[in-house]
Amino acid sequence: MPTHLNRIEQDPRLAQITARDRTADGTFWYSVATTGVYCRPSCPSRAANPANIALHATPSAARAAGFRPCLRCRPDDAAPDTALIARIETACRLIETAAEPPSLTQLAATAGLSASHFHRRFKTVTGLTPKAYAAAHRAQRIRTALAAGAPVTTAIYDAGFQSNARFYAQSTALLGMTPTRYRAGAPDETIRVALGLCTLGTILVASSTQGVVAILLGDDPATLRHDLETRFPHATIISDDAAYQVTIADIIAQLETPARGIDLPLDIRGTAFQQRVWHALRAIPPGATATYADIARAIGAPTATRAVAGACAANKIALAIPCHRVIRTDGSLSGYRWGTARKRRLLEQETQP
Numbered sequence: 001m002p003t004h005l006n007r008i009e010q011d012p013r014l015a016q017i018t019a020r021d022r023t024a025d026g027t028f029w030y031s032v033a034t035t036g037v038y039c040r041p042s043c044p045s046r047a048a049n050p051a052n053i054a055l056h057a058t059p060s061a062a063r064a065a066g067f068r069p070c071l072r073c074r075p076d077d078a079a080p081d082t083a084l085i086a087r088i089e090t091a092c093r094l095i096e097t098a099a100e101p102p103s104l105t106q107l108a109a110t111a112g113l114s115a116s117h118f119h120r121r122f123k124t125v126t127g128l129t130p131k132a133y134a135a136a137h138r139a140q141r142i143r144t145a146l147a148a149g150a151p152v153t154t155a156i157y158d159a160g161f162q163s164n165a166r167f168y169a170q171s172t173a174l175l176g177m178t179p180t181r182y183r184a185g186a187p188d189e190t191i192r193v194a195l196g197l198c199t200l201g202t203i204l205v206a207s208s209t210q211g212v213v214a215i216l217l218g219d220d221p222a223t224l225r226h227d228l229e230t231r232f233p234h235a236t237i238i239s240d241d242a243a244y245q246v247t248i249a250d251i252i253a254q255l256e257t258p259a260r261g262i263d264l265p266l267d268i269r270g271t272a273f274q275q276r277v278w279h280a281l282r283a284i285p286p287g288a289t290a291t292y293a294d295i296a297r298a299i300g301a302p303t304a305t306r307a308v309a310g311a312c313a314a315n316k317i318a319l320a321i322p323c324h325r326v327i328r329t330d331g332s333l334s335g336y337r338w339g340t341a342r343k344r345r346l347l348e349q350e351t352q353p
Contacts, residue, residue: 008050016041017053026298027124027283029056029075031067038062043073057283058290058298064331085300087111088125091118092133092272101134125300126276136272189235193228194248195221198255199349200342204228205248206237211265215251215318217338231316255319256349264320270311273304277311284325286350291329313337319346 008014016024024041031038033052038059039045056062059069059076069076091107102110107130108118122130191213193206204224206214214231216224229237238244251264268275276299283298284290290298292305292312301307312323315337324343328334336343 008053008055011055013041013055014050014053017043018047020044029059029062030054031056031062031065036067037070038067038075039070040073040075043070043075045070045072057285057288058294060291060294060327060329060331061288064289084111084121085125087113088122088300091122091130092126095130095134096137096272101131101138104130126272126279128272128275128279133272136270136275140271189232191228191232191235191237192241192244193225193237193239194241194244195224195239196245196248196252198252200255200338200345203248203252203255205251207244207247208267210267212247212317212320213267213269214316215320216316217318217342251319266317266320268317268321270314273307274311274314277308278315278321281312281315281321281323281326284322286322289325289327289347292326292334293329295326309334325350 013024013028013030015021017030020042022042026040029038029040031054032048033054034048038056054065056065062075063069088111091111094102094107094110104115104119107122108115111118113121119129122128122133126133128136189208191206191208193204195202195204197203200217201219202217202221202224204214204216204218204221204227205212206216206228214228216227218224247264254263268278270278277295280290280295280298292308293302295308296302296304299308308326312326313335315321315323318324318338324336324346326334333340333343333347
């Protein structure tokens with residue numbers, strides 16, 4: 001049996017195509033070699049032979065492979081459940097403006113869905129559960145207030161907590177530390193860091209106790225170190241941990257064989273919107289690309305192309321959150337925090353057999 005057929009038959013997305021699963025629309029597209037077209041998973045056309053099917057992360061990836069859009073399911077158009085996505089967006093605004101995070105039942109009722117269906121669709125669209133979305137939004141409000149010098153109590157109440165006790169019960173999960181420590185620049189946080197050399201130049205990897213907080217690329221180790229220290233001005237940075245050197249060695253090994261992908265525990269720190277974008281980026285497989293507009297549609301915010309670009313620019317975990325796979329609508333390379341030349345090299349490496 002051909003290797004390609006083995007891969008397709010083992011991919012759970014084939015079952016979604018067979019079932020014409022509408023909930024999968026917008027998460028991937030597939031093409032059929034014998035017809036030369038690409039479709040959305042729910043396409044009502046006659047089932048194709050798995051041997052002729054290829055999967056694509058975005059419509060632009062399917063077009064780049066030489067396929068044209070199907071005239072029956074119109075895969076480039078907004079998904080049939082656009083109205084449902086609009087309800088999810090409304091739920092996001094409700095979470096962001098409520099004094100207390102609404103319950104799952106309340107959110108589902110607002111969207112006109114059952115709690116289980118709403119929960120599943122919310123996570124598909126945003127990349128987060130409703131509870132995680134609310135936590136990320138509140139954490140960002142507190143971070144912003146504390147960074148601006150607001151008193152801890154003021155920041156807590158402005159973020160929607162009705163009591164100090166309720167906040168402090170969640171403070172470690174929300175901020176990774178107490179708010180006083182956070183405002184002081186995380187003086188007790190320990191960050192382990194390692195530097196190495198790869199085909200892209202110098203690479204710096206740093207981790208907290210929760211996971212990798214930064215993967216930085218550049219030419220000058222001192223500049224990369226300064227970038228990290230600026231992010232964590234009062235943290236204890238340990239750079240002579242021999243055991244941690246294994247982490248960077250593994251990342252470099254994965255970088256040199258991009259088809260493997262990079263699978264690491266991550267400590268992702270960003271706004272709720274940034275986390276949604278970064279979640280969508282991690283769904284783009286090696287060798288594929290997506291446009292900023294593709295990502296905006298994938299997270300249910302088709303008009304937020306500029307904000308998507310901003311979230312890509314804010315990413316400080318290169319490779320593991322693959323912002324290098326995002327290109328302009330015309331197929332040209334856009335800016336990249338670590339240089340367009342590195343972006344081109346990464347994409348070339350990922351498409352090599």
